[in-house]
Amino acid sequence: MKLLPLALAAVFAAIMPLAAQPARAPALSPNEIVAAASPGDWTAIATDDLLVMTLAPDRDGNRRQVTIQLMPPPFSQGWVGNIRKLAAAHWWDGLAITRVQDNYVVQWGDPDAEDKAKAKTLPAGLRVMGDEEYTTKGLGMALPMDAVEIDRDPYAETTFLESGWPVASIKESGWPVHCYGMVGVGRGYSPDAGSGAELYTVIGHAPRHLDRNIALVGRVVEGIEHLSSLPRGTGPLSFYEKPEQRVPIVSIRLASELPEAEQPRFEYLSTESDSFARYADARANRRDPFFIAPAGGADICNIPVPVRRIAAK
C-alpha cells in the first residue's frame, strides 16, 4: 500500500475541488472521500470468509446479528482453520457472551470451559498452535512506509497489507494489530495458545500491548454495537456473575453455509487504491470545514479500513 507522500496529497487537495466541484468548495471529509470512491476501488469479501453470529433477540425483540471477516494468510491461519471447523460443527450454538469489560473486550464461548465435567466437547481435528505463530517472519515487511501519517507508532512500524489489513512489524517479523473491532483468540497462560473456541472483540482504545501475545483472527464488519453496548460484567475480569446475565448465542455460521438469500455481502475500500490514500491522508489532516488544526498524523487504528454492505445476490 502506498500512502500519498504529503507533497502529492497537497496536489490532490489543490486539484480535486477544481475537477470535481465548483472552485473554493470545501475540502472533502474522509467519509465524503469514501462515498466518492469509484466502484472499481472496492473489493468484495468472499462469503466463505464471513462469520455470522446471531444472538438472542434483545428484550424488545430486536434482531441482533454480528458479522466478522476472517483474517487472510499469512496470519493466524491455524486458528482460522479451527474456527471454520467449529462453525461447520455448529459448536457455538447455544453458548454465550460471557464477559464485557469496559474500554477493553467482549468475549464469547463456553461458559463452562474451565469445568472439565461440564465443558462442551470440542470437535475432533482442531490444530494445536504455538505462540511462535503470533508473528510471521519473512513477510517482506520492507513495505512502503512513506506515509508521515503513520510513521511514528509507539509500538512498531505500521502499514496496511494489500489484502486490506492493518499490520505492524519490527525487522523481519510482522503481525496484525489490536484495533477497535478486531477479533482475537482467548487463551490461558502460555504455552496454551487457545484453540479459537473462545473469542473476543476489542470495544475500546486499541490494547496494542496484546499484539504478539494473542492471535488475531478477524474483525467485526457489521453489528459491533450489539456487543459494545452490552451491560458491563461485574465479576472478576468483568465476566458476568450470573448465568442469566449472559447473552445467548443462537448460532455462528460461515456466511457461505447460509441460504443464498440470507448471505450478507460486503466489500472493503482497497487499501491499494488512490481513494484509500486520500482517505488516510484526510484522516491524518482534516481539512473539512469543522477542523481548525489538522493533526498532521494518525495512528493506524485511527484509520479504519472502510467496509460496506452491498445488496445480496
Next chain:
Amino acid sequence: MKLLPLALAAVFAAIMPLAAQPARAPALSPNEIVAAASPGDWTAIATDDLLVMTLAPDRDGNRRQVTIQLMPPPFSQGWVGNIRKLAAAHWWDGLAITRVQDNYVVQWGDPDAEDKAKAKTLPAGLRVMGDEEYTTKGLGMALPMDAVEIDRDPYAETTFLESGWPVASIKESGWPVHCYGMVGVGRGYSPDAGSGAELYTVIGHAPRHLDRNIALVGRVVEGIEHLSSLPRGTGPLSFYEKPEQRVPIVSIRLASELPEAEQPRFEYLSTESDSFARYADARANRRDPFFIAPAGGADICNIPVPVRRIAAK
C-alpha cells in the same frame, strides 16, 4: 513527570521482587503495582473539581451516576468556568443524553439547542471563548520526555503534567489529549467554540484528530459504563431519532454542592510518584505471567492515570 528511563526500570524489575516478595516471584502487573502503591502516592481530588451527573434510573430501576473531574489550569479554564456556572444554575436538570456514536462519543445537553424558539435559556455571564484557547502557549513544555514508552507519538510529543493529566505539545504549544473517557465541549463551525452547555465523552479509540479542535474540560472518573453501554443512536451523527430514546438527566451538580454525606471522594495516583513510573513502565512492558512479548512502548492513551474512590468523610 519523570518516567523511568528503561535502565532504571530494569533495576526496579530486578530489585522489587527481592525486596517485597519471595525470590522469583512473577513480575507485577500494572494493576498490582497500583494496588501496592503507598498511601502517600495518592493525591485527593477536591470535591469542587468533581461534577456529578445523575441519569434517570435504567429500566430495571438501577441508579446511574457518572462523576467527572474538571480540568485544572492552564487548560480550558474559560469553558470550565462556564460549566461551573451551568451546574450552579442547575441548568442541565431535565435535559438529556442526545447522541451515542459507536467507537466515538456520547453527547448530552439541550435537545432543542438548535431551535431558537424552544432552546433553554442559558444563564447570564457565560464567557465566549475563541478557538485560540484550545492550546496553551509558553507552558514550559520542555517537560521531561525521557520515557521511550511514549516518545513516538504519531501526533505530537506527549507526557503527563504534574497535575496528573495527559498532554501533548509541539514546540511552545501544549494541549490536553482525547483519550477514552475525556470530556469535551460540543460546538458548531468555527469561530463558534461552544459555551460548555453541550458536552461529550469519548467511548472508543482515542480520536486524537479532535485535539486542538475542541476544548477538553475533564474526564470521567467513575460510571462511564452508564454512558458507553447505551444503545447507539440511529439518526445522522448517531443522534437519537426519537425523543423517547433520549436518556433524561436528573441533575448535574458540583460534588461540593451536594450534602456532605453524598459527596463522592476520589484520589489519583500521582504522576510524579515512583509508583506511577513503575505502572507506566509496566503498561509499556508487560512482564506479568500472561505476557510473552512485552510491547516495548505505549501510547499515552494506553496509560490511563489510575483514579479510585475513597470513603466519604
